[in-house]
Amino acid sequence: MAIPAVRPVIVRASRTGFRSAxxxxxxxxxxxxxxxxxxxxxxxxxxxxxxxxxxxxxxxTPDHVKDAAERAIRAGQTKYTVLDGAPELKVAIAEKFRRENGLDYGTDEITVGAGAKQVIHNAFMATLNPGDEVILPAPYWTSYADMVRIADATPAEVACREENGFRLGADDLERAITRRTRWLLLNSPSNPTGAAYSETQWRPILNVLKRHPHVWLIADDIYEHLVYDGMSHVTAVALEPSLKDRTLTVNGVSKAYAMTGWRIGYGGGPRELIAAMAVVQSQSTTNPSSVSQAAAIAALTGPQDxxxxxxxxxxxxxxxxxxxxxxxxxxxxxxxxxxxxxxxxxxxxxxxxxxxxxxxxxxxxxxxxxxxxxxxxxxxxxxxxxxxxxxxxxxxxxxxxxxxxxxxxxxxxxxx
The missing domain is CATH 3.90.1150.10 (Aspartate Aminotransferase, domain 1)
Structure with missing residues (x-):
C-alpha cells in the first residue's frame, strides 16, 4: 500500500530569501x-x-484538575521544572503504571513532554538515522509517518485488512521487518479505526518481535480508558515483560481526562532511551508547562470514577x-x-x-x-x-x- 500522496514543497529561495529545509x-x-x-x-x-x-x-476537564492548576498558580508554581517532568509528576506516573498497567518503572525510566506526540517525536529524533525504517500498521494516525520523515527515516506501511478488524497480522509484520527496521509503532485502541488488541491478538505480534531483537516497540496507549463492551485494555509490556528493555509505552492525559489543551504526555521505557530523549527535549521545548504538570498530577491521582x-x-x-x-x-x-x-x-x-x-x-x-x-x-x-x-x-x-x-x-x- 502506497504512502498517501502529498503535494511536494518546492525547496527554493523565494524573493525574500527564504528556503525551506x-x-x-x-x-x-x-x-x-x-x-x-x-x-x-x-x-x-x-x-x-x-x-x-x-x-x-x-x-x-474535571473540576478537581482545574482546581489543582489554580492552586499551583497561586502557590507560584510557574517556574521551570526538571526538563522532562517534575519529580512529583513522575512519581504519579510511576504509580499509575503500577496501578493500572502492572508495569514497574523508576522515575529515571519516565519522560514527560508537551503531549504524547512530542514523546513519540523525541523517541524518533533520539534513535533514527537515514535509512532506518519504522513499521506503521495502516490505517495509522496521519502524524506518525511525517514524524518518521522529519527524523530522516522511512515509514514502512503494513496494510491491516478490514476483515481482520484493521489489526496487524503477525505474518504481515514478519514480512515487513528488514535489517533496517528500528521500530514498530502500534496504537491500541487505534486512531483512526478504533481497533483494539486483546491479549490473544497481541500475543502473535509480540512473538514476532521476540524473534527480532533489533526491532523496538512504541506502544501508544493514549486511548486505553476508551474500550467498550467489557473489553479490557492490554499493555504490551505487561503481557510480555521480556520486551521491556526495548519498548516505549506512551500515554497522556489528553483523551481520558479531556485535557487536550493542557499538553501533557508521558512515556515509560529503558533509562538509556529516556536519557537520550531528554537530550532532544532539552534543545527544543525543555520542560512542559509547570501548571499543566500540576493539573496532570491531580488527574492521575484524583477521583477516577x-x-x-x-x-x-x-x-x-x-x-x-x-x-x-x-x-x-x-x-x-x-x-x-x-x-x-x-x-x-x-x-x-x-x-x-x-x-x-x-x-x-x-x-x-x-x-x-x-x-x-x-x-x-x-x-x-x-x-x-x-x-x-x-x-x-x-x-x-x-x-x-x-x-x-x-x-x-x-x-x-x-x-x-
Whole structure:
C-alpha cells in the first residue's frame, strides 16, 4: 500500500530569501487541520456545520484538575521544572503504571513532554538515522509517518485488512521487518479505526518481535480508558515483560481526562532511551508547562470514577453512529472496540454523481461533497493510509450525531 500522496514543497529561495529545509519537501500541515479550518470558515459564514473530524473529547476537564492548576498558580508554581517532568509528576506516573498497567518503572525510566506526540517525536529524533525504517500498521494516525520523515527515516506501511478488524497480522509484520527496521509503532485502541488488541491478538505480534531483537516497540496507549463492551485494555509490556528493555509505552492525559489543551504526555521505557530523549527535549521545548504538570498530577491521582461514566457515553455514541452509517446505501461501517472514531468504507459511493453531475472519484471527493453541500466535516481515509474510507469522530453530543447521520443519509440519497 502506497504512502498517501502529498503535494511536494518546492525547496527554493523565494524573493525574500527564504528556503525551506529539504526534510519538508513531502510534508504539509495535517489534512485534519485543513478540514477543521475549512469547517470553521463555513461556520463564520453562518453555515450550521457539524464537525466530526477532531480527535478531542467534548467533555470538560474535571473540576478537581482545574482546581489543582489554580492552586499551583497561586502557590507560584510557574517556574521551570526538571526538563522532562517534575519529580512529583513522575512519581504519579510511576504509580499509575503500577496501578493500572502492572508495569514497574523508576522515575529515571519516565519522560514527560508537551503531549504524547512530542514523546513519540523525541523517541524518533533520539534513535533514527537515514535509512532506518519504522513499521506503521495502516490505517495509522496521519502524524506518525511525517514524524518518521522529519527524523530522516522511512515509514514502512503494513496494510491491516478490514476483515481482520484493521489489526496487524503477525505474518504481515514478519514480512515487513528488514535489517533496517528500528521500530514498530502500534496504537491500541487505534486512531483512526478504533481497533483494539486483546491479549490473544497481541500475543502473535509480540512473538514476532521476540524473534527480532533489533526491532523496538512504541506502544501508544493514549486511548486505553476508551474500550467498550467489557473489553479490557492490554499493555504490551505487561503481557510480555521480556520486551521491556526495548519498548516505549506512551500515554497522556489528553483523551481520558479531556485535557487536550493542557499538553501533557508521558512515556515509560529503558533509562538509556529516556536519557537520550531528554537530550532532544532539552534543545527544543525543555520542560512542559509547570501548571499543566500540576493539573496532570491531580488527574492521575484524583477521583477516577468519572472515566467509567464517560466511557459509557462514548459507547452509546459509537452504537448510534455505527447503526446510522450501516443504514446508508453505499457505506459499510465496522463496529470498533475503542477510542472515539469509526472508520467507514465509502467504496460503494465511488463513481456516483452529485446532483450537479460531479463524480465522486475518491474518499476525499466524498468528504468535500459532505462539507460543502451538506455541512458535515469528516476526514478521508486516504489521510490515514487506507482509501476509500472516512473517519468520523463521535466525540460530540448525541444530538449532533443524530443530525449528522441524517445529513449524511440525505447526501448519499442525492447521489446517482
Amino acid at each position: 529539504q526534510r519538508l519537501a513531502h510534508i504539509e500541515v495535517s489534512e485534519i487541520l485543513k478540514i477543521g479550518a475549512a469547517a470553521q470558515r463555513l461556520k463564520r459564514e453562518g453555515r450550521p456545520v457539524i464537525v466530526l473530524g477532531a480527535g478531542e473529547p467534548d467533555f470538560d 468519572f472515566l467509567m461514566e464517560r466511557r459509557a457515553a462514548f459507547q452509546r455514541r459509537r452504537d448510534l453512529v455505527v447503526q446510522g452509517l450501516n443504514g446508508i446505501d453505499g457505506i459499510r461501517c465496522r463496529q470498533p472496540e475503542g477510542a472515539f472514531y469509526v472508520f467507514a468504507s465509502c467504496a460503494g459511493l465511488i463513481g456516483r454523481r452529485t446532483p450537479t453531475g460531479v463524480a465522486i472519484g475518491s474518499d476525499s471527493a466524498f468528504c468535500h461533497y459532505l462539507l460543502e453541500h451538506h455541512d458535515v466535516a469528516v476526514v478521508p481515509g486516504s489521510c490515514f493510509g487506507l482509501a476509500p474510507h472516512v473517519r468520523l469522530s463521535y466525540a460530540t453530543s448525541e444530538q449532533n450525531l443524530r443530525e449528522a447521520m441524517k445529513r449524511i443519509a440525505n447526501a448519499c440519497r442525492e447521489l446517482s
